[in-house]
Structure formats: C-alpha cells, structure tokens
Amino acid sequence: MNFLDQIWLIPLFPLFGALLMLLAGKRLDPQPPSDVAVAPGVEPAHHSHGHAHQHSPLKFLVSLFCPGMVLLSFIFSVGAIWQLSQTADRVHQVVQFTWLAGLPFHMANGQLATFQADWGFLLDPLSSVMILVVTGVGFLIHVYSIGYMAHDNGYYRFFGYLNLFVFFMLMLVLANNYILLFVGWEGVGLCSYLLIGFYFHKKSAADAGKKAFIMNRVGDAGFILGMLLMMSVLGTVRFTDVNALLRGGAPSGPFGPEVAGVGVLSAMSLLMFFGATGKSAQIPLYTWLPDAMEGPTPVSALIHAATMVTAGVYMVARSAALYQLTPVTSTVVAVVGAVTAILAASIALVQNDIKRVLAYSTISQLGYMFLALGVGAYWVAIFHLFTHAFFKALLFLCSGSVIHALGGEQDMRRMGALKDKIPITHWTMWVGSLAIAGIPGLAGFFSKDEILWQAYSSPGGSKLLWFVGLATAGLTAFYMWRLMYMTFYGKSHLAPGVGKHIHESPASMTAPLTLLAIGSVLAGWLGTPKLWNLPEGFRAFERWLEPAFASAAVEAAREGAHNASVEWILMALSVAVAIIGIAIARYFYHTRPSIPDTIERTFKPLYTLLYNKWYVDEIYDFLFVNGLGKGGGRVCGAFDRDVVDGAVNGAGWLTRFSSSVSIWWDTWIVDGAVRFGSFCVKMLSYPVCILETGRVQTYAFFVVVGALAFLGYYMAR
Amino acid sequence: MHPITTFHYLALSAALLLIGTVGVLTRRNVVIILMSIELILNAVNINLIAFSHALHNVNGQIFAIFVITDAVAEAAVGLGILIALFRNKETVQADEMDLLKW
Numbered sequence: 001m002n003f004l005d006q007i008w009l010i011p012l013f014p015l016f017g018a019l020l021m022l023l024a025g026k027r028l029d030p031q032p033p034s035d036v037a038v039a040p041g042v043e044p045a046h047h048s049h050g051h052a053h054q055h056s057p058l059k060f061l062v063s064l065f066c067p068g069m070v071l072l073s074f075i076f077s078v079g080a081i082w083q084l085s086q087t088a089d090r091v092h093q094v095v096q097f098t099w100l101a102g103l104p105f106h107m108a109n110g111q112l113a114t115f116q117a118d119w120g121f122l123l124d125p126l127s128s129v130m131i132l133v134v135t136g137v138g139f140l141i142h143v144y145s146i147g148y149m150a151h152d153n154g155y156y157r158f159f160g161y162l163n164l165f166v167f168f169m170l171m172l173v174l175a176n177n178y179i180l181l182f183v184g185w186e187g188v189g190l191c192s193y194l195l196i197g198f199y200f201h202k203k204s205a206a207d208a209g210k211k212a213f214i215m216n217r218v219g220d221a222g223f224i225l226g227m228l229l230m231m232s233v234l235g236t237v238r239f240t241d242v243n244a245l246l247r248g249g250a251p252s253g254p255f256g257p258e259v260a261g262v263g264v265l266s267a268m269s270l271l272m273f274f275g276a277t278g279k280s281a282q283i284p285l286y287t288w289l290p291d292a293m294e295g296p297t298p299v300s301a302l303i304h305a306a307t308m309v310t311a312g313v314y315m316v317a318r319s320a321a322l323y324q325l326t327p328v329t330s331t332v333v334a335v336v337g338a339v340t341a342i343l344a345a346s347i348a349l350v351q352n353d354i355k356r357v358l359a360y361s362t363i364s365q366l367g368y369m370f371l372a373l374g375v376g377a378y379w380v381a382i383f384h385l386f387t388h389a390f391f392k393a394l395l396f397l398c399s400g401s402v403i404h405a406l407g408g409e410q411d412m413r414r415m416g417a418l419k420d421k422i423p424i425t426h427w428t429m430w431v432g433s434l435a436i437a438g439i440p441g442l443a444g445f446f447s448k449d450e451i452l453w454q455a456y457s458s459p460g461g462s463k464l465l466w467f468v469g470l471a472t473a474g475l476t477a478f479y480m481w482r483l484m485y486m487t488f489y490g491k492s493h494l495a496p497g498v499g500k501h502i503h504e505s506p507a508s509m510t511a512p513l514t515l516l517a518i519g520s521v522l523a524g525w526l527g528t529p530k531l532w533n534l535p536e537g538f539r540a541f542e543r544w545l546e547p548a549f550a551s552a553a554v555e556a557a558r559e560g561a562h563n564a565s566v567e568w569i570l571m572a573l574s575v576a577v578a579i580i581g582i583a584i585a586r587y588f589y590h591t592r593p594s595i596p597d598t599i600e601r602t603f604k605p606l607y608t609l610l611y612n613k614w615y616v617d618e619i620y621d622f623l624f625v626n627g628l629g630k631g632g633g634r635v636c637g638a639f640d641r642d643v644v645d646g647a648v649n650g651a652g653w654l655t656r657f658s659s660s661v662s663i664w665w666d667t668w669i670v671d672g673a674v675r676f677g678s679f680c681v682k683m684l685s686y687p688v689c690i691l692e693t694g695r696v697q698t699y700a701f702f703v704v705v706g707a708l709a710f711l712g713y714y715m716a717r
Numbered sequence: 718m719h720p721i722t723t724f725h726y727l728a729l730s731a732a733l734l735l736i737g738t739v740g741v742l743t744r745r746n747v748v749i750i751l752m753s754i755e756l757i758l759n760a761v762n763i764n765l766i767a768f769s770h771a772l773h774n775v776n777g778q779i780f781a782i783f784v785i786t787d788a789v790a791e792a793a794v795g796l797g798i799l800i801a802l803f804r805n806k807e808t809v810q811a812d813e814m815d816l817l818k819w
Contacts, residue, residue, distance in 0.1 A: 694818030697750075697811055701742050 003079030004092050007121045010073045010080070010131060011170035017069035018164035021062070025156030059155060063508075066159040067142035070166055074135035081128045090547050093176055093240065095120035100179065108264075113235035122176035122239055126548040129382055130173035130314055133389045137306045138166050140512035144397050145298040147508035148404060154198065158296065161198070165191035169307050173314060178227050178237040181315065185223070185279065188308045189216045195303060196295040208291035215288040219278015223315075226271030233264055239318060246321040262326060269322050269329040272315065273336075280312030281363050282370055283340045287617055289363055293355040297400030300355060305362050305396050306389040313369045313385050320378045320549045330460050334374020338455075338468040341367030343614065345475035349482070350610045353410050354399045357483050361436065362392055364472060368451050371469060375461040377454035379545040383527045384451055386541070387443035390523050391435040394516035395480075398429035401505045401513065402487060406498055412483065417492040421502045426488050428513040433484050435520040437477035438578040446524035448473060449574055453529070453567055466570075473574055477581025485589035531567050726767035733760035747802075747809045751795050758788045 084090055095118045103115035123131075142162060149158050168191060172184025189212075197209030231237055234245055246265075276282070281289035292304045303309070316323060316333065323330050341364045348360035365388050372381035403410055405422050419426050435442035438449065452473070456466035492499070504510065527541040528534050536543070588595045600607045609615070733756050740753030762781045769777025803809055 692818045694815030695812055696814070697742055697745075704738060704742065 001079070002083070003076055004083045004087075004123065005094060006076060007080050007092070007123050007174060008094055008096055010076050010135070011167050011174060013069040013072045013076075014163040014166040014170070017066045018160050018167055021066065021156050021160030021163060025062075025160055062156060062159060063146045066163050067139060067146065069163060070135055070139045070142050073131075073166070073170065074139050077128075077131045077135050080123055081132065084123055084125075084128060085544075090544075091122070091124045091240070093120060093122050095176065107235045108232045111235070115231065117177050117179040117237060119180065120176040120238075121174045123174065124548055125545045126314070126317060126382065127173050129386055129545070130310075131170060133310075133386060134166060134169045134173060134307050137389050137393050137516070138169075138302055140515055141298050141302040141306075141393060141397065144301075144400070144509050144512040145296075147506040148298055148400055149296065150506075152296075158195075158198065161191055161194050162299075162302070165195070165303060165308070169311075172311055176239055178230065178239075178242075181318075182223065182227065185275075185311060185315075186220070188303070188311065189213065189220070189279070192216075192292070192303050192308055195299040196292045198295055198299065202294070205294040208288075208294040212288040212292050215285050216278045219275045219285050221275075222271045222273075222278070223275025226268050226275065229264070229268045229271065233268065242319075243321040246325055262328075265322060266326040266328050269319065269326045270332065272319060272322075273329060273333055276312030276316050276370075277336065278312075279315075280309050280366050280370070282312070282336055282366060283343065286340060286344065286363050287613075287620060290356050290359040290613070293353070293359050297355065297396060297403060300359070301393045301396035301400065304359065305392040309362065309366060310369070310385045310389070313366065313373065313381055316370070316373045317378045317382055317549070323373070324376065327460065330374050330376060332374070334371050334455070334460060334465055337367045337370025337372075337374055338465050338472075339367070340364070341371060341472040342468050342475070343367075345472045345479065346610055347613045348479040349475060350607060352412050354402065354412050354415075354483060354487065355396070355410055357412075357479060358392070358395055358399055361395075361476065361479065364476060365392065365436070368448065368469065368472070371455055371465060372451045375455050375458045375465065377451065377458060378549045379542050380447065380450045380454050380527075382545060383541050384447035386526075387435070387447045387520075387523045390516055390519040391432045391442075391444055394428060394432040394513065394520050395436065397509070397513055397516065398425050398432060401425040401509055402429075404505055404509070405502050406494070407501055409495065409498060412486040414493050414495050414498075415487045416490045416494070417488070418502070419488040422504045424504060424510045424513060428510075428517040429484065429488070431517040432520055433480045435524075436480055437582060438473055438574060440575055441521070441524075443520050443522070443524035445575075445578075446527050446529070449529065449571055450527065452574055453570060456570060457563075457567075470574060470577055474577040474581045477578040478585045481582045481585035482589050485585060489590050490593060529567070529571070531564060531571070723767050723771045726763055730760045730763040730767065733757070733763065745810045745812050747799050747811050750811060751792060751799070754795075755788060755792065758784055758791075 080092075084092055097119050098116060099119035100115065100117040104112055105115055107113045142159075145158065145162065149155055152158065165188060168184045168187025170184070172181055172188060175181040175184060193209045193213040196212050197206045199205045200209075227237060230242065234242055236242060236245070278285040289304060289309065293300055295304070323333070344360045344363035344367060348357050348364065351357045351360060365384070369381045369384050369388070372378070372384060401422065402415070402418065402425060405418070405425070406415065409415065431442070435444040438445045452466055452469045455461040455469050456463065525538055528538040530539065532538075588599075612618070737753045737756030737760060740756065741750055744750055744753065762784050765777040765781045765784070769775060769781075799809060802814070806814065808814075
C-alpha cells in the first residue's frame with residue numbers, strides 16, 4: 001500500500017470519529033444528560049469504583065472507536081513516514097484540489113499574481129515529526145481518557161471534541177500552505193476553547209475558555225496580517241514556493257527573483273511571530289495557558305502541553321527560511337523565549353495547584369523552544385518539542401492520575417506521602433520529573449542541553465541568553481522536585497475523608513503512563529550531542545530534519561567555532577545546576593520542611609510578587625480590560641453621544657429650521673397671494689352684491705323699470 | 718250718451734295694468750300679489766278682446782281664452798307654492814322671504 005499518496009486520509013479518521021460522536025453521541029447515550037448535577041467548584045468527583053451503569057456496551061464501543069480512529073491515523077502516519085524515508089529528497093506533496101482560486105491581484109511590486117490556496121498536504125521531515133507526536137501521544141492520551149473520563153456524563157462529547165482536535169491539529173501540521181495551516185490553527189483554537197470550557201457550568205471554566213479564545217484571537221490578528229503581507233510581497237503562500245523564493249532558489253510560478261527588502265520581511269516575520277506568541281503562550285500573550293487548566297487533565301496534557309501550544313513553534317520552524325533572512329526578528333524571538341522561560345519558571349516556584357505548576361512549566365519549556373528558534377537552531381527547537389511532548393504529557397497525565405486518586409484534589413498542600421498508595425503513578429512521574437530536570441540519559445537532558453549549547457555558541461546566541469537558559473534549568477529542576485516532594489513524600493496532609501478512597505488508576509490510565517515514561521527515557525537518544533561521538537543512529541533527529549531547514553551549510557560554518565572543552569564544561573554546568581535544583585528541593589521540602597515558610601516570611605515581597613504571577617493578569621486587566629476596554633468604551637460613548645448623535649441631532653435641527661422657513665414662505669407669500677386675489681374679487685363684487693336683496697319684489701321692480709326704460713326709449717325715438 | 722269706443726276699453730285696460738303693477742310692486746302679502754297678477758292678466762285680456770272687436774278678427778278672443786286658462790293654472794301653482802312656503806316659514810309676507818341673496 002502506498003501510504004505516501006494517502007496522507008490526506010490521516011486527518012480524516014479522527015474527523016469521522018468526531019462527526020459520529022458529536023452528531024449521534026447524544027442519541028447513543030442511554031443516560032439523560034445531567035452535566036449540571038456534577039458538584040460545581042471541583043472537577044467531577046472520581047471516588048466511585050465503577051458502578052453498573054459505567055459499563056454500558058455502547059460506552060465500551062466508543063472507548064474502542066475514538067482512540068481507534070487516532071490509532072489508524074498513527075498507523076498511516078508511520079507507514080507514510082517509512083516510505084518518505086526511502087525517497088531521495090524526503091518531500092512529498094499531495095495536492096487534492098485548488099481550494100481557493102482565481103482571484104488576480106497586484107502584488108506590492110506591481111506584478112499581477114493570482115490568489116491561490118491548495119487543499120494540499122505536505123509530508124516532509126518537519127511535518128512527519130509533528131504527525132508522529134500528534135497521533136502517537138494523542139493516541140495514548142485518548143486511551144488514558146477512557147479511564148479518566150469513565151465517570152463523566154459528557155463522555156461522548158469529550159471524545160468528540162478530542163477527535164475533532166486531532167483532526168484540526170493534523171490539518172495544521174500537514175497543510176502545504178499557510179492558509180490551510182491557518183484553518184487548522186483556528187480549528188485547534190476552537191477545540192481548545194470547547195475543551196477548556198468542558199465543565200461549562202463552572203463560571204471559572206467558561207471564563208478561562210473565553211480568555212484563551214480571545215487572547216489567541218489577538219495573536220491571530222498578527223498572523224493574518226503576516227500572511228496577507230506574504231501574499232502581497234511574495235505572491236504565494238505555499239511552503240515550498242515560499243522557501244524556494246526566500247532561499248533564492250529557482251523561482252517557480254509568476255513571481256520574479258526580486259524579493260522585498262529586509263525591513264518588509266522583518267515586519268512579516270514579526271507579525272507571524274506575534275501569532276505564534278498567542279498560540280504558544282509566550283510573552284505577551286501567555287496568561288491564558290495557566291487558566292486553561294480548568295479543562296479536564298487529558299486535555300491539558302494533549303492540547304496545552306504536547307501539541308496545540310507547540311503549533312507556534314512549528315509555524316516558526318516551518319517559516320525558517322523567512323526567519324533566517326531576518327536577524328532582527330530572530331533576536332526578538334530568542335529574547336522573548338528566554339524571558340518567557342525564566343519568568344514562567346519563577347512563577348512556577350511558588351504555585352500550589354499541581355496543574356498550574358505544570359502549566360507554567362509548559363510556558364517555560366515553550367520559551368526554551370523559541371530561544372532555540374531565535375538563535376537559528378531550528379532542529380533543536382523541534383527536538384525539544386518532540387521530547388517535551390513525551391515528558392510533559394507524562395507529567396500532566398500523572399498529575400491527572402493523582403487528582404483522580406484523590407477525588408478531585410489539586411492543591412499540593414493537601415497531598416503528601418502518596419508514594420506507596422499510587423506506586424505506578426509515582427514512578428512514572430519520577431521519570432518524567434528527572435527528564436524535565438535534565439538528568440543525563442533522559443530525554444529532557446539531550447534537548448535542553450543542545451538548546452543551551454546553541455544559545456551559547458551560535459552566531460545569533462549570546463552568553464546572556466545562555467545564562468538565562470541555565471538559570472531556568474535550575475529553577476525547573478527545583479519546582480518539579482518541589483512538586484514531587486510535596487505530592488509523594490513527607491507527611492500526609494490529606495483532607496479528612498479522602499485517604500480511604502485512594503486507589504491506583506485503572507490499567508487504561510497506567511498503560512499510557514508507562515509507555516510515555518519509556519518514551520521520556522528513550523526519545524532523547526535520537527539527538528545525542530555531537531561531542532559524545534556515538535554512532536550515526538544516535539544523531540538521527542538532526543540528520544532527518546536537515547532537508548527541512550537546509551541547515552547543513554549553517555552547521556558547517558559553525559563547525560570551526562566548535563570548542564570541545566567549552567561544550568563539556570557547559571554540559572557539566574547544566575547537569576550540576578539540575579542536580580543542585582533537585583537537592584535544594586529535597587532539602588526544603590523533605591529534609592527540613594520548615595524552611596520554605598521561613599523563606600516565605602523573610603522574602604515576603606518577592607514571594608507575594610511570584611505568588612501573584614508578577615501581577616501580569618492584574619496589569620492586563622488594568623491596561624486592556626479596564627483601560628482600553630472600559631476607557632475605550634467611555635471614549636466611544638462620548639463619540640457616540642457627541643459626534644454621531646450630534647450629527648443626527650444637527651440634521652434634525654437643520655430640517656426643522658428649513659421647514660420653519662418654508663412654513664413662513666407658505667403662509668405669507670403663497671397663501672398671501674391667493675388671499676390677496678380673493679380679497680380683490682371680494683372688494684370688486686361688493687357694489688354688485690348690494691343689488692341682490694333676495695326679495696322678489698325688488699327684482700320685479702327692476703323688471704318694470706327696465707320695461708319702462710325700453711318704452712320711453714321707443715316713445716322718444 | 719257717448720258710445721263706448723275702443724279707446725275706452727284701452728283706457729280701462731291701461732288702468733287695470735297700472736293698478737296691478739303697483740300692487741305687485743308695493744304689497745307685501747303674497748296672496749295680494751297673486752291677485753294683482755290676475756289684474757294684469759285681465760288687463761291684457763281686455764286689450765285682446767277690444768282689438769278683436771275693432772278689427773273683426775276672432776284670433777284675439779281665442780288668445781283671451783288661452784290667457785284665462787293660463788291664469789287659472791298659474792294661480793293654482795302659485796297658491797300651492799304659497800301653502801308649502803307657509804308650512805315652513807309660517808309667513809306669507811314677501812319681504813320676509815329673502816334667502817336667495819349673497
């Protein structure tokens with residue numbers, strides 16, 4: 001079977017599942033929909049051990065069907081990628097039909113071009129990594145959801161949304177042009193909104209959904225403008241054409257080799273990066289992601305850790321040719337990434353909600369990816385995306401398992417000593433925390449160390465960026481192990497009554513945990529440091545992605561600056577920082593649990609600042625929600641009242657004035673003329689009127705006088 | 718004893734016409750006015766008869782009979798109108814009937 005030509009099928013499987021669930025799910029559901037019955041304020045309680053109604057045969061079928069659709073996509077993806085690796089140039093494009101077509105327009109340089117977007121799919125090394133992550137991790141999370149959502153009334157709705165999300169995400173990463181990518185981009189945003197607000201009867205969840213949607217929309221405005229600018233300057237939005245054009249290769253189609261100046265390209269790349277900051281939760285648009293934790297935990301794992309939030313990274317990596325031409329934007333990307341990384345990590349230090357810690361951790365890790373993109377190490381960013389998908393999905397799913405075991409408890413201050421009660425969750429999370437902390441041998445080490453090395457050594461990097469990254473690595477190790485120690489070790493701080501119900505999660509949840517833990521260990525071995533001199537297979541990731549970024553030349557140029565001893569020292573430093581972070585966390589939260597309180601009291605202002613997330617939400621509320629929103633509302637109100645209403649009122653006054661003039665004219669001139677005429681007639685008629693007495697005898701008298709006059713006349717003659 | 722000549726007839730006729738005309742113009746009672754109109758008509762009749770006798774032509778007499786008939790009809794219609802008028806206005810004075818003016 002030729003999987004390569006069937007890549008258009010990959011997104012369609014989950015779409016089929018989503019349509020079936022969303023259109024027919026309600027009718028399949030034997031229970032009356034009673035979402036509202038779930039107690040508001042907490043995630044639905046998970047205390048029951050499977051009552052009779054949890055095992056309806058239809059529910060079992062859904063449990064097979066929806067993950068099965070994603071598994072089919074995964075199988076097709078693997079097949080297609082295998083066949084892709086056999087081809088020479090590792091690029092395969094399937095254009096099914098022209099989707100938007102035939103609108104001629106003038107480009108910025110005056111040339112006539114035709115607006116055109118394919119319904120086409122592009123499988124190249126970059127998108128192949130993405131579809132593996134989306135379908136592979138997505139499948140595991142689907143399986144996990146079977147157990148996690150088993151007691152939830154919105155079972156069909158949940159799987160429908162989840163499948164719909166996988167569909168849009170696959171459209172996003174498989175699209176062969178920016179417009180179709182944007183379709184997926186908006187679609188995943190929609191699914192994110194639907195799934196954050198899954199418990200829509202909770203006000204906080206509904207608000208979080210709206211916040212995510214609106215903040216993403218702000219970024220999307222930038223993305224759309226960037227796309228339009230690209231259309232206007234380059235005349236095409238197809239990835240292959242854009243790349244060929246920007247790399248100065250043979251131009252194809254109607255456009256010439258002349259490409260706009262660096263200024264225009266910088267504006268384009270900055271606008272598109274602004275879109276990426278919205279989707280990938282970077283400064284300034286990151287505040288929606290922590291609130292997005294209101295959604296069910298598998299959603300946090302799939303959408304808000306492993307896949308959707310990496311769409312921005314993917315998009316920037318996809319536009320690598322553009323960013324390579326615009327050093328200014330690349331610097332901005334690197335700085336934004338580094339600052340986001342350390343800012344989010346600092347907030348994560350003091351959060352008490354287990355999912356919020358992970359949310360800030362995600363923002364921080366995404367910052368790493370943008371740091372890598374900014375210094376020009378595109379393959380490293382994708383490599384970190386790849387490893388991060390494993391360990392962050394794992395960490396989220398483990399936290400979900402903890403929450404599941406504790407019946408909805410999310411506050412780490414009311415956990416502790418869970419190590420032996422939920423052993424599988426414990427050891428898988430242990431692996432994940434080691435991986436993200438950057439302990440050698442696990443996935444996170446390889447990608448994070450490569451990012452730090454690139455930040456230090458590449459032409460776009462600097463020692464400052466490297467140092468920020470290193471500090472973030474230390475903070476990461478600390479807050480992750482703070483989470484571990486508060487959750488699994490020490491004394492139990494469980495709320496009364498919770499302890500009795502604690503149980504390890506069902507196999508449908510622990511199996512994905514185990515697989516992801518294995519992935520978190522092994523994924524990194526695809527990209528070992530060049531320094532280690534391992535066989536070529538251990539550097540497969542970079543080799544695989546090389547055609548996508550045409551980075552071989554860049555690498556070669558940098559090879560000269562390669563200093564082995566410096567790299568060894570840096571690597572040792574990052575490992576040392578990780579171990580120190582873990583050690584401090586152990587000392588603070590395990591050996592001497594009183595220390596954190598002392599520190600909290602000593603550095604009260606700093607603690608409050610971090611605990612309140614640098615007051616960014618409040619600042620945004622002040623500036624945008626109240627300032628721009630309400631202040632703007634006031635200005636608009638004044639404008640409406642004084643200018644718009646004023647114009648209407650003025651027009652009304654003018655009409656009234658002109659009508660009064662017209663009334664005067666009518667009364668005095670037109671009517672006057674008529675009445676003057678009648679007056680004259682009246683005056684003239686008056687002498688005649690007095691002859692008319694109405695008496696017969698008067699008239700008879702006139703007759704006689706007349707007759708006598710005639711008689712006199714004839715007699716006188 | 719002078720013979721009665723045509724002139725005498727004509728004089729009588731002229732006197733009657735004058736009396737009738739003055740009656741029509743000066744009296745207010747409509748009944749009297751109608752009676753005055755009869756006088757005028759009969760003055761004409763006397764004229765017709767006188768000339769018929771003087772000229773030996775019978776046409777004048779035939780005309781007089783026509784006039785008598787006509788006067789009867791006129792009196793009947795006039796009195797009918799007067800009664801209808803009286804029912805509405807409760808008066809037979811001509812000077813009080815002055816509705817037909819400007």
